[in-house]
Amino acid sequence: MTDAPQKTATRAAYGKALVKLGELNPNVVVLDADLSKSTKTEGFAKRFPERFFQMGIAEADMMGTAAGLAASGKIPFASSFAIFASGRAFDQVRQTAGYGRLNVKIGASHGGITVGEDGASHQSIEDIALMRVIPGMTVIVPADAEETEQAVFAAARHEGPVYIRTGRSPVPVLFDEDYKFQIGKAATLREGKDVTIIACGVMVSASLEAAEILAKKGVSARVLNMATIKPIHVDAVVAAAKETGAIVTVEEHSIIGGLGSAVCEVTGEMCPVPVERVGIRDVFGQSGTPHELMQAYGLTGDDIAQAAVRAIDRIGT
Amino acid sequence: MTKEETRELQRIAQRIRLGIVKSVAAAASGHPGGSLSVADIMATLYFKEMRIDSKNPTWPDRDRFVMSKGHAAPALYATLAEAGFIGKEELTTLRKFGSRLQGHPSMRHVPGVEMSTGSLGQGLSAANGMAIAAKLDKRPTRVYVIIGDGEAQEGQIWEASMTSVHRKLDNLMVFFDYNGLQIDGKITDVKSFTEPAAKWRAFGWHVLEIDGHDIQAIHAACEEAKATKGKPTMVVAHTIKGKGVPFMENIVDWHGKAPSEEQAEEAISHLEASLR
Numbered sequence: 001m002t003d004a005p006q007k008t009a010t011r012a013a014y015g016k017a018l019v020k021l022g023e024l025n026p027n028v029v030v031l032d033a034d035l036s037k038s039t040k041t042e043g044f045a046k047r048f049p050e051r052f053f054q055m056g057i058a059e060a061d062m063m064g065t066a067a068g069l070a071a072s073g074k075i076p077f078a079s080s081f082a083i084f085a086s087g088r089a090f091d092q093v094r095q096t097a098g099y100g101r102l103n104v105k106i107g108a109s110h111g112g113i114t115v116g117e118d119g120a121s122h123q124s125i126e127d128i129a130l131m132r133v134i135p136g137m138t139v140i141v142p143a144d145a146e147e148t149e150q151a152v153f154a155a156a157r158h159e160g161p162v163y164i165r166t167g168r169s170p171v172p173v174l175f176d177e178d179y180k181f182q183i184g185k186a187a188t189l190r191e192g193k194d195v196t197i198i199a200c201g202v203m204v205s206a207s208l209e210a211a212e213i214l215a216k217k218g219v220s221a222r223v224l225n226m227a228t229i230k231p232i233h234v235d236a237v238v239a240a241a242k243e244t245g246a247i248v249t250v251e252e253h254s255i256i257g258g259l260g261s262a263v264c265e266v267t268g269e270m271c272p273v274p275v276e277r278v279g280i281r282d283v284f285g286q287s288g289t290p291h292e293l294m295q296a297y298g299l300t301g302d303d304i305a306q307a308a309v310r311a312i313d314r315i316g317t
Numbered sequence: 318m319t320k321e322e323t324r325e326l327q328r329i330a331q332r333i334r335l336g337i338v339k340s341v342a343a344a345a346s347g348h349p350g351g352s353l354s355v356a357d358i359m360a361t362l363y364f365k366e367m368r369i370d371s372k373n374p375t376w377p378d379r380d381r382f383v384m385s386k387g388h389a390a391p392a393l394y395a396t397l398a399e400a401g402f403i404g405k406e407e408l409t410t411l412r413k414f415g416s417r418l419q420g421h422p423s424m425r426h427v428p429g430v431e432m433s434t435g436s437l438g439q440g441l442s443a444a445n446g447m448a449i450a451a452k453l454d455k456r457p458t459r460v461y462v463i464i465g466d467g468e469a470q471e472g473q474i475w476e477a478s479m480t481s482v483h484r485k486l487d488n489l490m491v492f493f494d495y496n497g498l499q500i501d502g503k504i505t506d507v508k509s510f511t512e513p514a515a516k517w518r519a520f521g522w523h524v525l526e527i528d529g530h531d532i533q534a535i536h537a538a539c540e541e542a543k544a545t546k547g548k549p550t551m552v553v554a555h556t557i558k559g560k561g562v563p564f565m566e567n568i569v570d571w572h573g574k575a576p577s578e579e580q581a582e583e584a585i586s587h588l589e590a591s592l593r
């Protein structure tokens with residue numbers, strides 16, 4: 001390797017992937033609700049104006065329209081900020097895409113607090129929980145550009161509704177083209193035997209940092225990238241519990257209802273072990289730079305490493 | 318349309334009403350009022366206007382119908398039974414455990430149901446999506462929708478109404494079932510809804526106002542909609558909630574209540590008399 005590859009925001013990768021997908025599949029259509037510059041669907045809009053539907057500031061209507069397009073054989077990608085796609089339009093997603101088992105793909109950008117300066121109104125910390133609870137909904141939180149592109153293609157191939165959460169801020173590159181994303185499969189990024197850190201989205205690289213910090217203390221941490229929150233990769237969670245005896249979950253989302261909950265549902269029923277959930281602790285976000293916010297809400301590599309130590313300390317207690 | 322044709326559609330509408338009364342009575346729950354108010358529109362759409370094939374319910378070029386006011390499921394099911402999409406004997410399974418005839422229409426259960434509805438305010442958006450898809454694929458498909466007057470209190474109806482116009486969906490036709498009643502009372506008492514025709518006209522729709530029980534007027538409206546280019550058509554259909562069953566007509570209470578056995582018998586013999 002020469003230079004380190006450029007950091008890219010997953011939302012940018014989403015936009016690019018849509019254009020590629022649009023070239024290959026004429027049934028792919030894209031909808032947006034006056035945020036195409038931010039969700040990065042503008043590239044698709046320019047390339048395929050006849051297949052791009054600007055819906056105005058009307059997320060509920062956008063989701064319903066996407067449902068009708070899907071019911072007519074199209075593969076709509078409906079895009080907005082995560083909080084509006086999942087929150088404002090929850091009932092529409094639930095009643096049509098969900099209950100109708102329709103082929104609606106929701107491209108939700110600006111997940112979590114790395115939205116930054118816009119503040120709590122725009123920082124979605126509930127969307128994974130909201131989408132996860134809808135029967136039949138697939139929920140994907142890719143960790144970098146490559147995984148985002150593959151997730152978009154996988155979503156298009158998948159029959160049924162899919163929620164893809166991307167982020168605003170640039171994130172380090174983790175994967176190259178040799179990586180094979182599969183819906184419902186975790187990827188082991190680092191082997192370890194003392195504890196497993198299970199992370200998604202922007203928190204994956206912080207989790208790798210945490211593993212480095214732990215290694216210096218003589219703690220061997222496995223790191224799993226759990227890009228699919230639903231269906232969760234049960235076998236990978238069970239193996240982590242059995243083989244390492246303690247788990248830390250890490251997400252840029254409330255610790256209620258998201259990845260942490262999904263992992264605890266598996267361990268609680270199948271293999272109880274200490275689990276520490278790193279995430280937003282039942283509070284709203286606020287304005288600030290992404291960096292400041294990650295510090296303030298305890299989402300740094302150090303915080304994750306400390307949680308790992310706590311989890312290990314609880315083994316056998 | 319000939320007199321005989323009109324008479325035949327009237328008879329189909331009465332049979333749809335019979336199906337509504339029988340199914341809701343058998344279910345001992347459900348929504349007769351708003352189902353009865355749209356029976357004439359349903360009969361005209363399914364037996365005069367729409368290009369559909371009950372033997373091939375997913376024929377890609379078919380016309381689509383969305384019952385946005387999903388609680389009028391009994392009207393949709395009774396119509397689908399008349400049209401041969403489902404068996405007439407199935408109507409009395411309405412709302413029963415294991416039946417395909419869910420309390421509100423589910424597209425994954427019943428052939429001919431094009432969109433799952435029940436949460437009010439959403440069907441028009443979905444219909445827009447279908448109309449857009451038809452245009453993209455250059456299909457002759459026309460999309461028909463029924464929305465309730467109470468339902469139009471939902472903001473999404475107005476979001477969708479802007480979309481239909483912005484996208485110039487002249488393959489879309491909507492009936493506004495103007496029966497003046499919702500659950501908690503008269504529309505004018507709950508939250509008044511003035512001048513619907515003027516509202517949609519201001520939104521840019523081609524708007525017609527008709528008697529929603531006049532088969533010939535419904536047919537003429539459909540013809541006018543087909544001839545209207547560049548705009549969607551909204552038909553403000555003046556209707557009577559509970560129409561065809563005298564003791565239900567215009568009574569708020571019959572929105573979501575099943576008739577007793579005696580009441581059902583009375584309604585059935587009244588409707589059957591009209592068929593003789």
Ligand SMILES: Cc1ncc(C[n+]2csc(CCOP(=O)(O)OP(=O)(O)O)c2C)c(N)n1
Nearest residue numbers: 351388435436437465466467468498499500
């Ligand atoms: C979003 C939503 N809110 C509330 C209801 C409960 N609900 C069912 S029918 C109804 C009244 C509908 O009135 P209208 O649209 O006028 O229907 P109609 O008179 O034709 O029966 C209500 C409030 C619902 N189904 N969906």
Ligand SMILES: [Mg+2]
Nearest residue numbers: 466467498499
């Ligand atoms: Mg009404």
